Amino acid sequence: MSVPGPPDVIPVPKPRAKYLFGKSLAQQPSIERNGDAPLPPPDVQINTQMKTQETDIQHEASVDGSSHQSTSASVPPDLLDVKSSETLVWPSSISISSGLSVEALRSADSDDSPAASDSPKTHQHLSKGQHNVQKASKTDKLTDVQWANEEIHLQSESLQKMPDRPKKPRAATIRVSRKKQTLSGQKSDQTRSEFTVSQSSWLDVWKGRKHMVLWATLDGNLMSMWKKRTDKFTEYVFHVASVTNISKQEHGRFSIHLQKKHFEFMAHNAAVQDGWLHSLYDSRGREAIAAPKKHGPLSMKDRRKKVYSAICGHSLWIYSSKEDFNLGLGMMCVSMNIASVKSTGRYGFSLITPYRTFNFSADSSKEASAWLESLNDVIRNALSYSEVALRLWSSPCNKVCADCGAANPEWASVNLLVVICEACAGAHRSMGSSRSKVRGLKLDDKVWTEPLIQLFVLHGNKTANNVWGHNIPPTEQISPLASPDQRAEFILAKYHKGLYRKAHPLAASQKLLDQRLREVVCGPAVEETVSLLCSGAKVSCSSSDPELKSAIAVAESAGQALQTELLRHNEFVEAPDFEQTRHSEEQMEELHGKLDEERFLFSQENQSAAYDVLDLTEVVSVFDCSDGETHQFEVSTLTDRLTCSADERNALLSHMTHIMKVVLADTVKQDDLLGVFAVSKLSIREGAALQFAEVWCSLQEGEMSVHTLQLRSRETLILNAQTRCYLQSSENCILLEFPDRTFHMQFELEHSCRRWHELLQKAMSSSTDGQQRAGSVPTSVHRCISHITLHGLMVEGLYRRCGIAPQISKLVDTLRVSPKEAVLQTDELSVLDVSGALKQILRQSELIPQTHRPHWQNAAALPGEKVRLQTYRELLKQLPPDNIATLSALCAHLNNVQKHSQTNRMTAHNLAVIFVVIFFQELAMNINMVQMTRELILNHTHIFRSPVETDGAIVTVF
Numbered sequence: 001m002s003v004p005g006p007p008d009v010i011p012v013p014k015p016r017a018k019y020l021f022g023k024s025l026a027q028q029p030s031i032e033r034n035g036d037a038p039l040p041p042p043d044v045q046i047n048t049q050m051k052t053q054e055t056d057i058q059h060e061a062s063v064d065g066s067s068h069q070s071t072s073a074s075v076p077p078d079l080l081d082v083k084s085s086e087t088l089v090w091p092s093s094i095s096i097s098s099g100l101s102v103e104a105l106r107s108a109d110s111d112d113s114p115a116a117s118d119s120p121k122t123h124q125h126l127s128k129g130q131h132n133v134q135k136a137s138k139t140d141k142l143t144d145v146q147w148a149n150e151e152i153h154l155q156s157e158s159l160q161k162m163p164d165r166p167k168k169p170r171a172a173t174i175r176v177s178r179k180k181q182t183l184s185g186q187k188s189d190q191t192r193s194e195f196t197v198s199q200s201s202w203l204d205v206w207k208g209r210k211h212m213v214l215w216a217t218l219d220g221n222l223m224s225m226w227k228k229r230t231d232k233f234t235e236y237v238f239h240v241a242s243v244t245n246i247s248k249q250e251h252g253r254f255s256i257h258l259q260k261k262h263f264e265f266m267a268h269n270a271a272v273q274d275g276w277l278h279s280l281y282d283s284r285g286r287e288a289i290a291a292p293k294k295h296g297p298l299s300m301k302d303r304r305k306k307v308y309s310a311i312c313g314h315s316l317w318i319y320s321s322k323e324d325f326n327l328g329l330g331m332m333c334v335s336m337n338i339a340s341v342k343s344t345g346r347y348g349f350s351l352i353t354p355y356r357t358f359n360f361s362a363d364s365s366k367e368a369s370a371w372l373e374s375l376n377d378v379i380r381n382a383l384s385y386s387e388v389a390l391r392l393w394s395s396p397c398n399k400v401c402a403d404c405g406a407a408n409p410e411w412a413s414v415n416l417l418v419v420i421c422e423a424c425a426g427a428h429r430s431m432g433s434s435r436s437k438v439r440g441l442k443l444d445d446k447v448w449t450e451p452l453i454q455l456f457v458l459h460g461n462k463t464a465n466n467v468w469g470h471n472i473p474p475t476e477q478i479s480p481l482a483s484p485d486q487r488a489e490f491i492l493a494k495y496h497k498g499l500y501r502k503a504h505p506l507a508a509s510q511k512l513l514d515q516r517l518r519e520v521v522c523g524p525a526v527e528e529t530v531s532l533l534c535s536g537a538k539v540s541c542s543s544s545d546p547e548l549k550s551a552i553a554v555a556e557s558a559g560q561a562l563q564t565e566l567l568r569h570n571e572f573v574e575a576p577d578f579e580q581t582r583h584s585e586e587q588m589e590e591l592h593g594k595l596d597e598e599r600f601l602f603s604q605e606n607q608s609a610a611y612d613v614l615d616l617t618e619v620v621s622v623f624d625c626s627d628g629e630t631h632q633f634e635v636s637t638l639t640d641r642l643t644c645s646a647d648e649r650n651a652l653l654s655h656m657t658h659i660m661k662v663v664l665a666d667t668v669k670q671d672d673l674l675g676v677f678a679v680s681k682l683s684i685r686e687g688a689a690l691q692f693a694e695v696w697c698s699l700q701e702g703e704m705s706v707h708t709l710q711l712r713s714r715e716t717l718i719l720n721a722q723t724r725c726y727l728q729s730s731e732n733c734i735l736l737e738f739p740d741r742t743f744h745m746q747f748e749l750e751h752s753c754r755r756w757h758e759l760l761q762k763a764m765s766s767s768t769d770g771q772q773r774a775g776s777v778p779t780s781v782h783r784c785i786s787h788i789t790l791h792g793l794m795v796e797g798l799y800r801r802c803g804i805a806p807q808i809s810k811l812v813d814t815l816r817v818s819p820k821e822a823v824l825q826t827d828e829l830s831v832l833d834v835s836g837a838l839k840q841i842l843r844q845s846e847l848i849p850q851t852h853r854p855h856w857q858n859a860a861a862l863p864g865e866k867v868r869l870q871t872y873r874e875l876l877k878q879l880p881p882d883n884i885a886t887l888s889a890l891c892a893h894l895n896n897v898q899k900h901s902q903t904n905r906m907t908a909h910n911l912a913v914i915f916v917v918i919f920f921q922e923l924a925m926n927i928n929m930v931q932m933t934r935e936l937i938l939n940h941t942h943i944f945r946s947p948v949e950t951d952g953a954i955v956t957v958f
C-alpha cells in the first residue's frame with residue numbers, strides 16, 4: 001500500500017507571501033508534521049488558510065488605504081454577485097416594541113460601539129468593488145471551484161494583481177453518495193406553509209468573518225442555532241423581537257439584522273430560503289421577552305470566559321458580552337424548570353441541568369449569593385407556575401404542533417411523545433387509543449407525572465419527529481389550515497402506517513428489536529427507545545423464556561425513570577407493520593462532502609450551501625473499499641451508509657483517516673492509520689467472559705487492534721495463518737480464534753459484520769510469509785473447539801466425562817457430512833457430547849502418523865526440558881501442514897481449558913492423560929509420553945508459534 005503524500009494539505013501561507021503560496025500549491029510540497037501534532041482535516045487547513053488571507057487582506061488594505069476592501073471578507077462571498085437585494089419591511093416598532101426596561105437598557109448601552117454598518121449599503125458597495133474579480137473567475141471556467149471560499153481566495157489575488165491563479169486543489173470536498181433522504185429528515189425542502197412560524201434546516205451562517213454551518217430552528221419566538229441537530233444547547237439564540245431587519249438576496253441567501261450586528265445565511269435552495277423568510281416575516285410582532293429580573297457579568301469556569309447573564313422569564317440567558325446582551329443576541333438560553341443550583345465556594349455556583357453543569361463565578365461573594373437567590377427564586381417559580389403547558393412549551397419544538405405546525409398546542413399524545421393542536425388531537429383520537437393516547441395539557445392532571453413532563457421537555461416533538469416524521473415529502477406535510485380529511489389522512493400515514501418513520505437498524509428482526517429494547521432502557525438514551533418502539537419493539541415481550549424480565553422491569557431496576565414512564569405508556573400500543581414502510585424506494589443521491597473537524601458537511605452542488613451535516617461521532621464503521629481502479633471508502637452510522645469516492649488515493653486517505661481519527665477519539669496518530677482498512681465499533685468478549693465490552697477495532701494487514709476509548713488503551717493482535725475466523729451471521733457475530741485466545745465480536749449492523757469477516761480473512765491471508773503452505777484445521781474440529789470454548793470452559797470434568805454414546809456418533813456423522821450446518825447445543829450435557837465427538841474425530845484423523853511415533857517416543861525420553869521442547873519443534877516440522885495446524889489449534893485450546901482448571905478441574909496433567917491416547921494411541925501407557933503431551937499443552941506458544949532458533953546447538957535424535 002502506498003504511503004500517501006500530503007493529503008491535500010495547503011500550507012499556511014506566511015503573511016504577504018501569497019505568490020509563494022500559489023507556487024507551492026502547484027508543486028504539492030510535502031507537509032512537515034511536527035511530532036505528534038495532529039494533522040487537521042483537509043478543510044480545517046483551508047480555514048486556516050482563509051483566516052491568514054483575511055488577515056492579509058486587512059493588513060494590505062490598510063496599507064493601500066483602500067479600506068473599503070477590508071470588510072469584504074466578512075460577507076458571504078457569493079453576495080458579491082448579488083444583483084438584486086430585496087429588503088423585507090421589518091416594522092421598526094417591533095425592535096423597540098415592548099418599551100420594557102430591556103429595550104431601554106439596550107438602547108442606553110448601545111451608544112458605546114461605533115457606527116453600525118448599514119448592511120444593504122455595504123452589499124452594494126461590495127458588489128461594485130468585487131465585480132471584476134467575480135467576472136474573471138467566471139471566464140476562467142475554473143472547474144473545481146469548491147464551496148464559497150474560493151471567491152475569497154480570488155479576492156486576495158486581485159489585491160496582489162497576480163496573473164497566475166493557483167489552481168485550487170480538489171482537496172476540500174469528496175464525492176459522497178447515499179440513500180436519498182435518510183439522513184436529513186428535513187421537512188423544509190419546501191416551505192411547510194406560509195402560515196407556520198416554525199422552521200428548521202441546516203444553514204451556512206456568517207457572523208462577521210466567521211463562517212459556520214449550523215442547524216437553525218425558529219419556533220415563532222426564538223431563533224436558535226446549534227452545532228449539531230442533537231445538541232441541547234445553542235451556539236446562538238435570539239428572540240424575534242430583537243430583529244431589526246431582514247433582507248433577501250439571490251441564491252438562497254438572506255440576512256438578519258440585530259441593531260448593529262447581523263447574520264448572513266445561505267440556504268441550500270430557494271424553497272428553503274423562502275420558508276425561512278416567510279416564517280421570519282410571519283413571526284413579526286411577537287411580544288419581546290420579559291425584562292430581566294437580574295443581569296450582570298459572570299465568569300464561566302469551564303470556558304474560562306467572561307460572559308454576561310440575564311434571568312428572563314423562566315430562563316437564564318447567557319451572552320458572550322454585555323454588548324450582545326444589549327442587542328439581544330444570546331449564546332444560549334437555559335430553561336430553569338429542568339435546572340437546579342448550588343453554591344460552590346465563596347464566589348462560585350453551579351447550574352445543574354440533565355445535560356450539562358454550568359459552573360459560574362461572580363465578581364464578589366455578595367454577587368454570587370444574589371445570583372443564587374434569584375436563580376432559586378426563578379426555579380421555584382418555574383415549578384410552581386408549572387402548569388403542564390408552560391413547562392412543555394419551554395422546549396421550543398413543543399411550542400408548535402408536531403403534525404401541522406400550529407402555535408401553542410394544548411394536547412399531547414403521551415405514548416407517541418408529541419405535543420399537538422386541538423384539530424390534530426381529534427385525528428389522533430380517531431386512530432384509537434391502541435395507537436395514540438391523547439391527553440390535554442390543561443386537563444388530565446393525573447397523567448402528568450414528573451417523569452412524563454421531563455420526557456416531553458427533554459424529548460417531545462423534537463425526538464418524536466426525528467423518528468416518526470423522518471421522511472415526510474414536502475407535498476404531504478400539512479399546515480394548520482389543512483382540511484379535516486387532509487389532516488386525518490396525514491396523521492394516519494404518519495403514525496398508523498408509519499410511512500415517514502426512520503426504521504431502526506434492527507427493524508428486520510423482532511427478536512433483535514426486543515433484545516435491544518431491554519438493553520437500551522438500562523441507559524438514558526430515550527431517543528433510541530422511541531425509535532425501537534416506532535419500529536415495533538415489544539414492551540411486554542412474550543418471549544419463550546419466562547425468566548426473561550420485561551423491558552419495563554429492566555428499566556425500573558436500572559433506575560431509569562424516564563424510560564420506565566415511556567414504556568408504561570407504550571405497553572399496550574400497536575406499532576405499524578413494517579411491510580407498509582417500503583414507501584420511499586431506495587434512491588441514491590450524489591452529494592459533495594467536506595470535513596469540518598468533527599462533522600461531515602454535505603452540499604448538493606459543489607459550490608452551494610450545506611444541505612445536511614453528519615456528526616462524525618455517530619459513525620460506527622469506516623471501510624476502505626478501494627481497488628486498483630477506484631478510490632472509495634464507506635462510512636456507516638446506525639441509520640445510514642455513505643460511499644465516498646475520490647479521484648486519487650491521497651485525497652481519499654486524507655478524508656478517510658481523518659474520520660477514523662475522530663471516531664477513535666484521537667487515541668491514534670494519523671500516521672498510524674495509514675494502511676488501516678477498517679474501523680468499527682463493536683462489542684467484544686474474550687473467552688468465556690460473560691460481559692461484552694464496547695470497543696473500537698481497527699484492521700490492517702496482519703493485525704487487528706482493539707481500542708478501548710475510555711481507557712485510551714490499545715491492544716494489537718497478530719493475525720496469521722493460525723488465526724481462525726468464523727461468521728455467525730444470524731447473530732451478527734464473528735468468532736476470532738488465536739492459538740491462545742478467543743474473541744467473540746458482536747456487531748450492531750449485519751453489513752459491518754459481513755464486511756469484517758471478509759476483511760479479516762483478507763488480513764490473515766495476506767500475512768502468511770509464504771515459506772510454507774499454511775495448514776488448515778478441519779471445519780469439524782474447528783467448530784467443536786469454538787463451541788467448547790464458548791460454552792464448555794466452565795464445565796467440570798470437560799473431556800474426562802463422557803457424553804451419551806449414540807448422541808456422539810450421530811454428531812460425528814453430522815459433523816463429517818456437513819460440518820458448517822451441524823447444530824450444536826449449549827447445555828452442559830450437550831457440550832460433553834461435543835467434546836466426545838471432537839475426541840472421536842481426532843482419534844480417527846491420526847494427527848501424528850504411526851511412522852513418526854517412535855521419534856516422538858525418543859524425544860520424550862530426552863533429559864532436559866529445553867532440549868525436549870526444541871526437539872518437538874523439529875519433529876513437528878516433519879508433519880503434514882494440516883496436522884500441524886490442527887495440533888496447534890488443539891494444544892492452544894487445551895491450554896485455554898487448563899487455565900480454567902479451578903472450575904473445570906481439568907489441569908494440564910489431567911488433559912494430557914486423556915489426549916496422549918488420542919495423539920499416540922498404543923504408546924499412551926508410557927509415562928514420558930504423558931509428560932510430553934502435557935508439555936505440548938503448556939508450552940504450545942513456544943513450540944508451535946515462535947520462530948525456530950538458529951543459533952546454538954540443535955539436538956536431533958535421528
Ligand SMILES: [Zn+2]
Pocket residue numbers: 401402403404405406420421422423424425480
Ligand atoms: Zn396540529
